[in-house]
Amino acid sequence: MALVVLRVVFLMVAIALGVQVVRSDLWESTNSFLPWLAFLGVMFGAACVLVADIAIRRKRLDVITAVYFGAVIGLFLSYVLQLGLTPLMDQLRNPDVGEWVKLTIAAITCYASISVLLQTRDDFRFIIPYVEFAKEMKGIKPLVLDTSVVIDGRIADLIETQAIDNQLIMPQFVIAELQGIADSSDKLKRGRGRRGLDILNRLQSNPKAELVIFDRELPEFLNQPVDQKLVLLARHLEGKVVTNDYNLNKVAKLHNVGVVNLNDIANSLKPIFLPGESLDVRLIKPGEDVRQGVGYLDDGTMVVIEGGRQHVGEVVKATVTSVLQTSAGRMVFGKYESSASGNGNPRQ
Numbered sequence: 001m002a003l004v005v006l007r008v009v010f011l012m013v014a015i016a017l018g019v020q021v022v023r024s025d026l027w028e029s030t031n032s033f034l035p036w037l038a039f040l041g042v043m044f045g046a047a048c049v050l051v052a053d054i055a056i057r058r059k060r061l062d063v064i065t066a067v068y069f070g071a072v073i074g075l076f077l078s079y080v081l082q083l084g085l086t087p088l089m090d091q092l093r094n095p096d097v098g099e100w101v102k103l104t105i106a107a108i109t110c111y112a113s114i115s116v117l118l119q120t121r122d123d124f125r126f127i128i129p130y131v132e133f134a135k136e137m138k139g140i141k142p143l144v145l146d147t148s149v150v151i152d153g154r155i156a157d158l159i160e161t162q163a164i165d166n167q168l169i170m171p172q173f174v175i176a177e178l179q180g181i182a183d184s185s186d187k188l189k190r191g192r193g194r195r196g197l198d199i200l201n202r203l204q205s206n207p208k209a210e211l212v213i214f215d216r217e218l219p220e221f222l223n224q225p226v227d228q229k230l231v232l233l234a235r236h237l238e239g240k241v242v243t244n245d246y247n248l249n250k251v252a253k254l255h256n257v258g259v260v261n262l263n264d265i266a267n268s269l270k271p272i273f274l275p276g277e278s279l280d281v282r283l284i285k286p287g288e289d290v291r292q293g294v295g296y297l298d299d300g301t302m303v304v305i306e307g308g309r310q311h312v313g314e315v316v317k318a319t320v321t322s323v324l325q326t327s328a329g330r331m332v333f334g335k336y337e338s339s340a341s342g343n344g345n346p347r348q
Contacts, residue, residue: 007050014046066117073117074110081105119216142167142212143260144234146243147177147226151196154262155242159209168203169237172215173229175200231255270299273320273332280340282315283308293336307336315340 018039082102143166149155158164178200182193203211218236221229227248234241240258243249252259273279281303283293293308305318318334
């Protein structure tokens with residue numbers, strides 16, 4: 001309702017301005033249709049402003065503040081420069097030239113100030129009374145996404161759960177790497193690349209996620225590989241790297257940069273079995289030992305059942321004897337008790 005009132009007031013002001021233009025003394029010696037043409041021009045400009053405001057529904061606060069403060073700084077610099085050039089412009093024979101010089105200075109300073117603030121808006125913050133415009137709009141630290149974690153796709157499911165609300169940073173060089181993979185002649189790589197691009201589109205269209213494309217090239221990026229760029233960018237933004245890459249994990253820790261490994265998160269969320277507990281699992285193949293049978297839970301946890309070799313293909317009930325945590329995941333060892341009734345899914 002407030003926006004409707006604001007737009008109606010704006011139209012009324014535009015109409016009043018148009019009427020003042022029609023009644024202006026500028027049109028005394030001109031044709032009668034020119035004042036009304038000027039009135040229509042004012043109304044057309046007002047209509048364009050309203051249409052643009054309605055069409056651009058999602059307005060970024062950091063962009064608006066960067067333009068606003070850039071314009072203020074540009075006008076201030078223009079005023080200072082004009083004061084310094086006043087003695088020179090007073091010597092000009094044609095005063096109109098001085099006005100054009102002032103207008104040119106104002107345009108250049110405003111453009112330069114707005115351009116600099118737009119390109120560096122993630123590196124500073126505006127603080128005014130009661131309102132703080134910070135570079136980290138959500139969460140504590142931004143998360144810089146790696147190629148592997150985007151292709152993996154689980155990051156989109158994790159965002160859907162709202163377990164994390166940190167700002168997601170997608171570097172432009174990672175997008176370029178994904179595009180290169182998607183254009184590969186190898187069918188498998190091409191499918192992985194296209195999946196990564198689909199996951200990015202899913203994150204961008206998700207209202208629960210704040211995905212920001214980082215398209216700047218920092219000076220320290222020069223001649224650096226993608227992994228090193230990711231680490232440098234995370235350190236520059238004081239954020240964390242999200243990856244499934246073991247080597248990138250080690251490199252980030254060497255640079256004292258935080259790492260979020262989705263594999264570690266998945267392993268930590270797997271169900272915990274204690275010795276003596278019972279579970280139902282379908283055995284799908286024989287194990288390495290003569291009497292062992294191997295099955296898998298729904299989350300991919302491998303279960304090795306002693307005495308289950310003869311029951312491959314069946315759902316059996318077993319007692320957990322031990323749990324082994326390895327770099328590849330968790331393994332559960334158990335002892336065969338009996339065949340489970342029915343052929344339902346194994347319990348997790």
